[in-house]
Amino acid sequence: MTNLFVRKATGLVRSWSVFDAFIYALFSINLITLGLYIFSQMYFFEGGMVSALIVSAVFIFFEVIVYAALIAVMPRSGGDYIWQSRILGGAVGFILAVTGWWFILWLWVPLYGDMFRHIVLVPILGVLGLREAALWFAGTQHGAFTSSLLTLAIVSVIVALGMKTYARIQKFSFYGGMLGLLIVIVLLLTGSNAAFRDGLEANATSMFGAQPGVYEATTALGTNAGAITPFSGGPFLAILLLIPYMVFFNLWPNWGATLYGEVRGATDFKRNISGMGWALAGTTVLGIILLFAISRTIGWDFYMQANGAWWNYAWALSTDAPALPFWPYPALLAAFLTTNKLLQFVVVALMSLWWFGWSGTVFLSSTRVIFAAAFDRLLPEKVAEVDERTGTPVYALLMMTLPSIVIAFLYNYNIANFYSLTLCSTLVIAVTFLGTTIAAIILPYKKPDLYNASPIAKYKILGIPLITVAGVIFGSFLVFLLYEWILDPNALYGIGYSINENGYKNGTSIIYMLANYALAALIYFGFKSARKREGIDLDKVHAEIPVE
Amino acid sequence: MTKLFFATDIHGSDICWSKFLNAGKFYEADVLILGGDMTGKAVVPFIHQGGKNYRVTLLEQVFDITTDDELQDLVKRVRSRGYYPYMTNADEIAELEKDPERVHQIFGNEVLKVMQQWMDLADKKLDGTDLKVYCCPGNDDMSEVDAIVRSSRRVLLVEGQVTPLDEIHEMIASGWSNRTPWDTHREEDEDQLAARYEAMISKLYDPRNAVFNIHVPPYKSSLDEAPELDKDLRPKMAGQALKPVGSTAVRKAIEAAQPLLGLHGHIHEGRGATRIGRTLCINPGSMYEQGTLLGALVKLGGNKIENYVLTTG
Numbered sequence: 001m002t003n004l005f006v007r008k009a010t011g012l013v014r015s016w017s018v019f020d021a022f023i024y025a026l027f028s029i030n031l032i033t034l035g036l037y038i039f040s041q042m043y044f045f046e047g048g049m050v051s052a053l054i055v056s057a058v059f060i061f062f063e064v065i066v067y068a069a070l071i072a073v074m075p076r077s078g079g080d081y082i083w084q085s086r087i088l089g090g091a092v093g094f095i096l097a098v099t100g101w102w103f104i105l106w107l108w109v110p111l112y113g114d115m116f117r118h119i120v121l122v123p124i125l126g127v128l129g130l131r132e133a134a135l136w137f138a139g140t141q142h143g144a145f146t147s148s149l150l151t152l153a154i155v156s157v158i159v160a161l162g163m164k165t166y167a168r169i170q171k172f173s174f175y176g177g178m179l180g181l182l183i184v185i186v187l188l189l190t191g192s193n194a195a196f197r198d199g200l201e202a203n204a205t206s207m208f209g210a211q212p213g214v215y216e217a218t219t220a221l222g223t224n225a226g227a228i229t230p231f232s233g234g235p236f237l238a239i240l241l242l243i244p245y246m247v248f249f250n251l252w253p254n255w256g257a258t259l260y261g262e263v264r265g266a267t268d269f270k271r272n273i274s275g276m277g278w279a280l281a282g283t284t285v286l287g288i289i290l291l292f293a294i295s296r297t298i299g300w301d302f303y304m305q306a307n308g309a310w311w312n313y314a315w316a317l318s319t320d321a322p323a324l325p326f327w328p329y330p331a332l333l334a335a336f337l338t339t340n341k342l343l344q345f346v347v348v349a350l351m352s353l354w355w356f357g358w359s360g361t362v363f364l365s366s367t368r369v370i371f372a373a374a375f376d377r378l379l380p381e382k383v384a385e386v387d388e389r390t391g392t393p394v395y396a397l398l399m400m401t402l403p404s405i406v407i408a409f410l411y412n413y414n415i416a417n418f419y420s421l422t423l424c425s426t427l428v429i430a431v432t433f434l435g436t437t438i439a440a441i442i443l444p445y446k447k448p449d450l451y452n453a454s455p456i457a458k459y460k461i462l463g464i465p466l467i468t469v470a471g472v473i474f475g476s477f478l479v480f481l482l483y484e485w486i487l488d489p490n491a492l493y494g495i496g497y498s499i500n501e502n503g504y505k506n507g508t509s510i511i512y513m514l515a516n517y518a519l520a521a522l523i524y525f526g527f528k529s530a531r532k533r534e535g536i537d538l539d540k541v542h543a544e545i546p547v548e
Numbered sequence: 549m550t551k552l553f554f555a556t557d558i559h560g561s562d563i564c565w566s567k568f569l570n571a572g573k574f575y576e577a578d579v580l581i582l583g584g585d586m587t588g589k590a591v592v593p594f595i596h597q598g599g600k601n602y603r604v605t606l607l608e609q610v611f612d613i614t615t616d617d618e619l620q621d622l623v624k625r626v627r628s629r630g631y632y633p634y635m636t637n638a639d640e641i642a643e644l645e646k647d648p649e650r651v652h653q654i655f656g657n658e659v660l661k662v663m664q665q666w667m668d669l670a671d672k673k674l675d676g677t678d679l680k681v682y683c684c685p686g687n688d689d690m691s692e693v694d695a696i697v698r699s700s701r702r703v704l705l706v707e708g709q710v711t712p713l714d715e716i717h718e719m720i721a722s723g724w725s726n727r728t729p730w731d732t733h734r735e736e737d738e739d740q741l742a743a744r745y746e747a748m749i750s751k752l753y754d755p756r757n758a759v760f761n762i763h764v765p766p767y768k769s770s771l772d773e774a775p776e777l778d779k780d781l782r783p784k785m786a787g788q789a790l791k792p793v794g795s796t797a798v799r800k801a802i803e804a805a806q807p808l809l810g811l812h813g814h815i816h817e818g819r820g821a822t823r824i825g826r827t828l829c830i831n832p833g834s835m836y837e838q839g840t841l842l843g844a845l846v847k848l849g850g851n852k853i854e855n856y857v858l859t860t861g
Binding site: 004005006007008009010011012013014015016017018020021023024073074075082085086162163164166167168170171267275371374375376377381384385386388391449450452453454455457458531534535536538540541542543544545546547548 | 559563566567570571574575585589590591592593605607608609625628629634644651652654655687688725728730731732768770773774775776777780781782783784785786787788789790791814816819820821822823824835837838839840841845847855856857858859860861
């Protein structure tokens with residue numbers, strides 16, 4: 001029986017495709033870029049990699065519920081910034097949004113650049129026979145910095161192209177990247193360890209100039225580096241300790257979904273959960289399959305040892321250069337299983353689409369936050385200007401690129417120990433997510449009218465709103481992560497001020513993160529004061545107008 | 549100098565209308581301007597089950613009402629989202645399913661009933677104040693709405709007119725839009741829109757100090773970015789693919805006349821401000837379903853905008 005009559009009116013659209021939402025969320029938790037990059041740094045743990053992958057995904061599913069619920073209650077609002085501003089206040093909303101969605105993205109640029117050289121430049125140049133260029137990018141600071149600059153150029157072009165074009169690039173990259181991954185998995189599952197060792201020896205020496213005996217040398221260096229992380233298993237606590245690393249990769253399913261139709265009900269809530277949830281589950285399953293395939297043919301111990309050898313040298317924990325003169329990229333290692341040069345090129349080229357389909361995310365969120373802050377008059381009007389001819393937000397882009405160049409320089413040349421800041425990139429965004437999660441927990445109590453009129457008001461667990469229950473679970477998970485990162489009792493992460501006497505006291509990291517928050521506070525209170533003098537009361541701008 | 553508050557696309561939300569009427573006092577504005585699309589998009593049947601019992605499906609959740617208090621509470625909740633509650637029974641619903649013309653009629657009656665309540669409320673609330681209130685129905689508003697607005701003592705209908713805001717500033721206004729996939733009440737081709745605007749612009753004393761209150765935003769202004777749709781009106785690429793859907797006629801009119809200010813709406817997710825030449829163009833966006841009144845507060849100066857801010861009320 002009909003339960004709703006709608007008329008023809010602007011904006012009344014039908015449901016979007018869950019599969020499309022799945023694609024964009026899948027690219028946000030990108031197995032090949034973020035996943036393989038961070039797995040490679042997790043070589044010194046006692047807990048199993050696959051076990052940590054599964055346990056972290058379970059906790060992150062509650063993040064999916066929290067964000068899908070907030071989207072259902074306050075759609076088309078602009079995400080974290082507005083949710084936090086409305087529920088926690090303007091200052092908290094601004095400071096957490098600009099640090100988590102803008103400032104910290106400056107640090108992500110050299111990380112995207114690092115992945116660009118390891119996943120795109122080095123494999124393609126190597127397979128094309130351009131050994132010197134490949135080695136320059138793989139093993140020099142100039143190469144790494146150039147890779148960051150190229151990344152900046154590419155993502156600037158993506159911003160100029162706009163969301164419509166980039167959405168198409170992403171979809172093409174999804175199908176191409178998936179085909180590449182399928183070939184990699186087939187190569188690994190149909191190959192043998194003996195064939196891999198032969199292929200590694202032949203290709204690493206011919207393509208990259210490695211010394212003969214590269215397998216044995218890597219094993220020895222990796223063992224000395226303390227590469228011990230098992231494929232799976234281990235005590236539960238040991239598994240939990242991998243997660244503050246793991247979330248660098250899989251904390252982001254919420255980046256893909258902000259859509260919610262007008263005059264639509266709980267179906268759209270479920271669609272958002274499905275899109276993000278299936279992406280999380282799909283990526284986890286793909287990760288398990290890929291890691292199993294690596295373990296079967298490359299050998300798990302060798303893979304971890306190769307990673308240990310690479311990062312121990314990169315982090316200056318050892319002066320022994322790795323025997324493999326390139327980052328142990330599983331797709332390239334899988335390509336060594338074939339002698340067909342064309343197939344090798346096809347594999348690394350298709351797999352590079354995982355980077356191209358994802359790289360735009362580094363600036364798209366930042367430009368939105370910069371624009372939103374400018375509309376709220378917390379930044380000069382100029383920063384929201386768009387070039388009429390190209391449609392490019394020139395000033396917003398400059399506010400992203402110029403600081404990014406400075407941070408990329410500090411990072412790639414490891415000035416003031418900046419190379420140790422990798423996990424800060426995740427910590428600062430996790431703090432922003434914690435703000436949003438707290439807003440979600442208290443939403444039904446602080447804004448009961450808004451919540452009760454929403455399509456999720458009926459979802460309760462033991463009489464408590466689902467959004468609150470999911471928020472408490474995900475919030476507790478975030479608090480655990482922050483405790484481990486900042487106080488680091490087991491001296492594992494290197495970005496906090498460890499309470500372990502022998503732990504690492506990373507002053508650069510602490511100062512860098514505090515500087516981000518101080519800058520955000522300075523901008524907020526500075527502009528608020530300046531606007532007050534101009535007759536604009538910013539407190540009133542976010543305050544609710546009385547109804548009666 | 550005049551301080552104006554502009555909001556738009558409140559689509560039948562009682563809460564947003566009340567907030568709009570209170571915005572003058574809250575923001576200390578001299579003039580209130582409501583852009584188009586005042587009317588709601590959905591009717592929610594309250595199906596009588598006998599006695600005081602009703603069954604209502606709101607946002608795909610079924611509510612079984614058994615008391616007067618529950619009934620009042622749910623009516624308020626439905627109205628807060630901009631939908632229209634309609635008391636009915638299972639037999640009538642079965643007939644309505646076969647009779648779209650009758651549904652259309654019910655829709656019209658509910659829309660006009662609420663519009664009349666809104667105008668009555670405005671007259672009551674604004675009596676004894678100096679506040680000027682202008683409105684201009686949008687492409688989603690049926691033509692019968694105009695007569696009800698005209699009947700108000702305090703709310704002035706300004707469609708197609710040049711309205712003096714103060715000694716320096718005049719405003720032109722139109723709720724008509726370019727063509728949409730929904731074939732709405734007030735839409736036409738770009739050349740017809742251009743003629744409509746020109747008829748008003750030609751009467752302006754000083755176009756460079758004018759306010760263009762035009763519902764549809766200028767094409768490619770970033771205020772007009774909406775999810776790209778397929779032929780079945782489904783968002784492509786899960787809504788990630790955005791495209792400009794504004795009016796080229798509005799853009800050309802602004803480029804040629806270079807007024808002080810453009811006030812726009814229509815695209816709810818297009819919240820923002822931008823410049824076309826010297827003209828500041830604003831689309832405050834809309835969150836009517838959440839009862840949040842998005843708006844813009846603008847202080848007009850001689851030949852310039854003194855300041856402005858987008859608000860979330």
